[in-house]
Amino acid sequence: MENSKELRSWLDEMNLDHPLVIAGPCSAETESQVLEIAHELKDTDVNYYRAGIWKPRTRPGNFEGVGALGLGWLKKVKEETGLKTCTEVANATHVKLAIENDVDLLWIGARSSVSPFIMQELADALEGTDKIVLVKNPVNPDLALWLGGIERLYSKGITKLGAIHRGFSTFEKTKYRNIPEWQLAVEFQNRFPDLPLICDPSHITGKRDMIFDVSQTALDLNFDGLMIETHTDPDNAWSDAAQQVTPERLVQIMKDLRIRKVTETDSSYRSALENCRAQINVIDDQLINLLGKRMKVADEIGVLKKDNNVAVLQSRRWNEILGNMILEGQERGLSEEFVLRMFKAIHQESINHQETIING
Numbered sequence: 001m002e003n004s005k006e007l008r009s010w011l012d013e014m015n016l017d018h019p020l021v022i023a024g025p026c027s028a029e030t031e032s033q034v035l036e037i038a039h040e041l042k043d044t045d046v047n048y049y050r051a052g053i054w055k056p057r058t059r060p061g062n063f064e065g066v067g068a069l070g071l072g073w074l075k076k077v078k079e080e081t082g083l084k085t086c087t088e089v090a091n092a093t094h095v096k097l098a099i100e101n102d103v104d105l106l107w108i109g110a111r112s113s114v115s116p117f118i119m120q121e122l123a124d125a126l127e128g129t130d131k132i133v134l135v136k137n138p139v140n141p142d143l144a145l146w147l148g149g150i151e152r153l154y155s156k157g158i159t160k161l162g163a164i165h166r167g168f169s170t171f172e173k174t175k176y177r178n179i180p181e182w183q184l185a186v187e188f189q190n191r192f193p194d195l196p197l198i199c200d201p202s203h204i205t206g207k208r209d210m211i212f213d214v215s216q217t218a219l220d221l222n223f224d225g226l227m228i229e230t231h232t233d234p235d236n237a238w239s240d241a242a243q244q245v246t247p248e249r250l251v252q253i254m255k256d257l258r259i260r261k262v263t264e265t266d267s268s269y270r271s272a273l274e275n276c277r278a279q280i281n282v283i284d285d286q287l288i289n290l291l292g293k294r295m296k297v298a299d300e301i302g303v304l305k306k307d308n309n310v311a312v313l314q315s316r317r318w319n320e321i322l323g324n325m326i327l328e329g330q331e332r333g334l335s336e337e338f339v340l341r342m343f344k345a346i347h348q349e350s351i352n353h354q355e356t357i358i359n360g
């Protein structure tokens, strides 16, 4: 599958002057809701109208989608607005029904791509289709599993393929609903530069006010498109209410995003540079996060030391850390002088934190 230009021909043939945009509600709720949103999105940059019909919910008892009934509504969307349509498929019956009802693009959700059994069932059901199929990353950050799912489709003659990055579950409390782990998406692009990669900022953030920033990062990292959940009454949506934006907000987001195009004036040098800078931003963000976490643990140690009346500075422990880090640093091409200076600064910050705790 490596280096196959045919993988992105479906996207190149669209000849877009902006990233591919997939928008529409998390779930199809009623016929009038589906049509109302579609009409609002009709004369915008939106290329595909999304609506989940079969909804995988984390816990039973929540709204699980309207089912096959919604396929007729998507047909009407196409007739009335001319928008192409897409929905999530999770088993062979969904595939059969979606194809019979002329859905243009099918995506496979994160709870399906995590299972090779489900991916194989879907690949078998989709064999030879000329529909576009996009595979969301599995819920856990496993690149091989994601790629494996896509390869299962490719080996069944499905060539209009792409991937959707929707972030990864984590037990940790973070500002994201699903952490982006951008380095994994970058690695994905390095391995398959010709496979279109779409970002789903809605499921990464879980919050509508963070969608713009995540979309901008994705575009800076050379993503090919965005899937953004859009609803005319987001607060009253039957699923994922907090993360959906209104059609007006979507239009504004698309207007405000800096979209870099590689033209003669914007040379490949500039584009490569911007991409490297975006990667550096992602890594710096991780560094600051990690340092913040390290200080929180240092604070806990401060409390322990205070309660047990122990001195803040423990030289033996400190020398041990330094020795280890100098060795680790060497293996990564970092000079001893740099590692020493950096850890001295980190250590000093920890001591300051602990002294504040002990001296109140």
Ligand code: PEP
Binding pocket: 026, 052, 056, 108, 109, 110, 111, 136, 166, 203
């Ligand atoms: C969705 O797109 O509405 C959805 C259920 O997404 P995911 O598979 O990423 O959770």
Ligand code: MN
Binding pocket: 026, 027, 229, 239, 240
């Ligand atoms: Mn959703």
